[in-house]
Structures are given as structure tokens and as C-alpha cells.
Amino acid sequence: MTTHEKIGEKKRSFLGAAELKKEEIQHLLTVAKKMAPHVRAGENIPLLSGKTVVNLFFENSTRTRTSFELATRKLGAGTLNFAASTSSVAKGETLIDTARNIEAMRPHCLVVRHASAGSPIFLDRSVSVPVVNAGDGFHEHPTQALLDVFTIEEKLGSVAGKRVVILGDIAHSRVARSNIHLLTKLGASVAVCAPPTLLPPHPERLGVDFAFRPEELLKSADVVMALRIQLERQNRMQIPSLNEYSQFWALTKERAKLLRKDAIILHPGPINRGVELDPEVADGPHSVILDQVFNGVIVRMAVLASVCDAKALSTWMSGK
Ligand code: CP
Numbered sequence: 001m002t003t004h005e006k007i008g009e010k011k012r013s014f015l016g017a018a019e020l021k022k023e024e025i026q027h028l029l030t031v032a033k034k035m036a037p038h039v040r041a042g043e044n045i046p047l048l049s050g051k052t053v054v055n056l057f058f059e060n061s062t063r064t065r066t067s068f069e070l071a072t073r074k075l076g077a078g079t080l081n082f083a084a085s086t087s088s089v090a091k092g093e094t095l096i097d098t099a100r101n102i103e104a105m106r107p108h109c110l111v112v113r114h115a116s117a118g119s120p121i122f123l124d125r126s127v128s129v130p131v132v133n134a135g136d137g138f139h140e141h142p143t144q145a146l147l148d149v150f151t152i153e154e155k156l157g158s159v160a161g162k163r164v165v166i167l168g169d170i171a172h173s174r175v176a177r178s179n180i181h182l183l184t185k186l187g188a189s190v191a192v193c194a195p196p197t198l199l200p201p202h203p204e205r206l207g208v209d210f211a212f213r214p215e216e217l218l219k220s221a222d223v224v225m226a227l228r229i230q231l232e233r234q235n236r237m238q239i240p241s242l243n244e245y246s247q248f249w250a251l252t253k254e255r256a257k258l259l260r261k262d263a264i265i266l267h268p269g270p271i272n273r274g275v276e277l278d279p280e281v282a283d284g285p286h287s288v289i290l291d292q293v294f295n296g297v298i299v300r301m302a303v304l305a306s307v308c309d310a311k312a313l314s315t316w317m318s319g320k
Helices: 022-040 063-074 095-103 119-124 142-156 174-185 242-249 289-308 310-317
Strands: 002-006 009-013 052-057 078-083 109-114 131-136 163-167 189-193 209-211 223-226 264-266
Touching: 009 289, 022 142, 022 174, 022 289, 022 310, 052 063, 052 095, 063 078, 063 109, 063 131, 063 289, 095 109, 095 119, 109 119, 109 289, 119 131, 131 142, 131 289, 142 174, 142 223, 142 264, 142 289, 163 174, 174 189, 174 223, 264 289, 289 310
Parallel strands: 052 078, 052 109, 109 131, 163 189, 163 223, 189 209, 223 264
Antiparallel strands: 002 009
């Protein structure tokens, strides 16, 4: 989390998992754990009453945008949704001009999704309100990784010492990148698996193991994170066909039989059923995919409260 000095005020933004210290990750998880029973009971936690959070989405989203909106409302704040496709971006307005004009209406936080890697960081330097990264190109998706870690801890007790296998299009995945940062900082052992064309160059430099065949990794996994092929981020198809991909790399019913009984399967969504994940596996006993979606609301409440009003959050956490 970055703290900036700008126009005499401190602001905290949430831009990437790479920059988070272990203590900051653990603090956000602790906040989310304290918020969880209230959210499960349908209660609001109005730490941000009178504030406004703007969702600036320049790329499509179902889970992330909706859960940020719900999280904002549950914190007592107002929410405003900006969709690039129906905005003046279509008339040629730039990202910075768009953000500055939205900022002129005095919101308290901008949640940004953009197809260009680094755009939330760029934007953060141009506005005085906190910026939260809701996914930037193939760079980072830090709130997704935080909700994945929260879900692993909820299901398996702890991330430390767990074997996490990330299976799919690692090269173009912001989810894989952010998860590798968080999971390794928290002491998990991470392995990635993909066809050679869908692995980044020198995967070992990410601090993870790698294999080209899922069969080599599935038996030892506590967690399998299946990822979609990010065709929208590839200049040209980097596998011979989706059929061949499924044959060798999908988490099929047969491959899922290799898993230990207590292993869990995560997927950030959207799922391409029958491509990277068989429908029976997506809906089967190992799957915690819809729990991830629910936990997204809780974790995004923790992040928004932390960046928008750390003082109110601290008072609430201490029970005063
Ligand atoms: N996981 C995720 O980012 O999903 P959406 O694209 O639907 O927000």
C-alpha cells in the first residue's frame, strides 16, 4: 500500500501485491476476518458514511465491479459506476482527463480497471484521492489475490506451508502474478503449470516451481487455482487449438481424481467450462469458487475501509 503526500494530505492507495509488506497483507486479512461474521449475518459496517466511491471500469467485469459496489454500500458509502463504453472516452477523452473530471466531483476513492498494465499507478500520480487497482492488463489484480488467500485460509487454516498449483495461462494472467506475490510472502510453496507458450520466460525467477504437465503437480497440491486462457491479451493464438489445450492441460474429471480428498479448487472467473475446467469439477466437491465470490465482498470492504478511512477502521478494530 502506498502513502503519498499530495496537496498537504496523506493518501493511501492499493495498487499492487508486489508492493505489499507481509504485515500489511496480514493486517488486511485480520480486518476481513473481523468483518466476515457481520457480512454473513447481513449486517452493514458503516465506516464510510457520507463518502463516495467511483468504479472506473475501462474493461468488462462481473464479479469485481459488482463486489466493489456491494462492499461500498455495506460500508455506508455511496457508489457511482462509470462504464467506458457509454462515456466520453468514446469521443476521444483520455484516461487522465476522464479521471480528473470525475475527481472534480469530489469522490473519496477511485476503483480502476484498465486493459493497460500500470494505468492505476499512472492515474494515482495524477489525482489526489486514493486509487484501488481492480485489474490492469496482465500486470496485477491485487484484490483478487487477497480474496484468494482469504479463501485458502478460511478453508485450510493457513497459507504458510501449503502447496498451491496455478494451472493455465500464466503468461497473460494478472491473477497469477498477484497471487504469486502474496502466496510466496505468506510462506506458501507455489508451482505453475502451462504449455511452454503460456509460461513467462524464466518462470523460476518468479520464485516458483514449474512443470509442463499437470499430472506432475496435482497429487501434491493443497490448492489448485485454474485460470482461463486470456485470448484478449494475446496478439495471436499461442496454442494450436482450445481442444488440444483441454486435452493436455484442463482440470478434467479424470485429472481431478489425482487430487487429495481435502484439496480445494479455486478459479477467479469467468470460467470457460470445458476448456480449462470440466463443468463437473467446477461444481464438484473440491470447488470453492462461489465462496471466493462471496469473500470478494468482504475483502474489498477491508481494502476500501483501509484506504478511505484508516482512522475509523482502526477505532472499529479496537472495538471502541
Ligand atoms: N475475477 C474477475 O476479475 O472477474 P470479473 O472479470 O468478472 O471481474
